[in-house]
Amino acid sequence: MPIEGNTLKVKIDYQPLNKQAQFHDSVAKYRLYLGAWRAGKTFAGCQEAYKHSWLYKKNCGIVFRKDYADLRDTSMKTFFEVVPEEDIAGFNKEEHKVTLTNGSEIYFKYLKDGLKLGSLNLGWFFIDEAEQITEEIFTYLQGRLSLKNSARVGWLVSNPPNTDHWIYKMFEESSDSDFATFHASTYENEKHLPKDYIPSLLKLPISWQKKYLDGQYGFTPDGKPFYQGFIERIHKRQLSYNTEKVIYRSWDYGYRHPACSFHQIDAKGRWLILREVMGTDITIEKFGNYIKTMCKEWFSNVKFEDYGDPAGEQVSDKSEKTSVEILASLGIFVTSKPSTYRERKEIIERKLATLIEGIPALIVDEGCKVIVDGFLGGYHYQVRKPGQAFNPAIFEVPFKDGYYEHLENSVEYFAVNQFQGAETKKDLSRITHKVVGPFKDVQITVSNEEDNYGKYQRASAGVMIE
The missing domain is CATH 3.30.420.280 (Nucleotidyltransferase; domain 5)
Structure with missing residues (x-):
């Protein structure tokens, strides 16, 4: 990867979508990329992980997800697709740790690992599918952002949860400038999707469309709505x-x-x-x-x-x-x-x-x-x-x-x-x-x-x- 200005600028072969670009350019300490299905959430999160790991030599970050299978099949898989092979110095399968050629380390953790990070000091953290994670984990990771010579930031990507979820209260109801949210709909990524994909989502119940097509806070009810006819x-x-x-x-x-x-x-x-x-x-x-x-x-x-x-x-x-x-x-x-x-x-x-x-x-x-x-x-x-x-x-x-x-x-x-x-x-x-x-x-x-x-x-x- 070309480096300019003594690691002040990094050129990445990546053409972000409009909302992804806004997410990457934000200077907020904590960022939420709230997206519908196929809105490029995990991809944007992994690109940000790569950027911070390369911008700051010997940086240390963590990618966190609830389940190991999802972590392995989606988060880790996407990360290895994003990062060029020549920039990876090694991968420790037991620790689920990637080391880059500039000395930066990226750990992949899931809920069963708990919050056992030892004395690890972080320069960044990335929570994938954050709607499945408790506020306790987010708060704990905030307390781990203590690595010098790093940006000390955290970002989350998530499907839209209910408005009673801790994510909504923390990112939408707070006026703290440290928090920023970026909403992305499936339409954002339409040109990269099969032509029949969005029409198929338009056949879903309205409450599902709001959440998984439009990328807005909502819910997927377990049962039939009690009142019929509300549009x-x-x-x-x-x-x-x-x-x-x-x-x-x-x-x-x-x-x-x-x-x-x-x-x-x-x-x-x-x-x-x-x-x-x-x-x-x-x-x-x-x-x-x-x-x-x-x-x-x-x-x-x-x-x-x-x-x-x-x-x-x-x-x-x-x-x-x-x-x-x-x-x-x-x-x-x-x-x-x-x-x-x-x-x-x-x-x-x-x-x-x-x-x-x-x-x-x-x-x-x-x-x-x-x-x-x-x-x-x-x-x-x-x-x-x-x-x-x-x-x-x-x-x-x-x-x-x-x-x-x-x-x-x-x-x-x-x-x-x-x-x-x-x-x-x-x-x-x-x-x-x-x-x-x-x-x-x-x-x-x-x-x-x-x-x-x-x-x-x-x-x-x-x-x-x-």
Whole structure:
């Protein structure tokens, strides 16, 4: 390999794609090349490994991957394709270590090796298929960047994970200039692919296309989406609120992931989902205070009304008060209404399938990422395993995933309080089935329904309610 200016410049026989070039030119300490299928992820990562190993004599780097078979068949194979044979001084098969003719060393490690690197000081690290790796490994490798006379940088290549993954939080939610992300779609590499490759990917489910064709954060659901008819390019738009109309807040309680979604009905009767908020490990009192405070910043001169989970009227083991009473003490008076999953599904799917003057009757703001992904399949039916007996209580209701369910439930509570489904009862005093909690229809005899607003006003005043 030709060297110019005493190793300051290196000429590599490599014509990078546009996104690959941006990735290589970045000066960020930690870089993420987030790509779809066949977007040149591993190839770009290995080219970067070669560049740093040759630019800095006696450098030391590590290529890390979860499984040995993938490390051997993809990462190592690509590395040996990238690096000219004349630049390799030796390969130690036992240590999985490549030594270049300039004295630089490259180690290939996989998860079974653990984090046993001895006293190894690194000048760089490369994590291949980083979505399969824990944050702990990334943090550990950061702490190993201590080799003098090197750039001391790290890069990751990855298929797009979910937005709750540590990669998303670290690289997308952080404003730290040390972190940079480069998104690459399959289209980026189209000229090097068979002509029928991309058309074959266009036949995949929408959620798969988003992730594996477009290279965007997403998921591949394990089961069939609970709600049918949601099309992202049609039902997702940038929305704004109307100060002349009520904004409805819809609540799902709990400690692990309490959730609140914001809704409005526009002048034409369309249902607009304006905003989503989901907490993590926070009490309903703190979460409610946060929502109440932020509403002053997000919305001005509007009236709020609140809906929620009927289970909020139950006392939990974490508080002597119900969630509804706690919110009432904050001046947030939540109305709830009994419903079944069948009714919720009928209402929401009817809205998804309806157009009002050529525009969907249900529109989700583009900032509601969890709700959008929930519609695409994050909120889904449980998969029935071969030979497993059919149980309607399991397979005809949404799977309890612990994440998407909370905001989707909040959307459902708004739906049943605002719109009438096929099962809606006109006389609530005769209802004998009431949904309690997000996943269970519990039989409850309801005598005489009291106006929620009046009930919660008295609760907030400390009046005993029987």
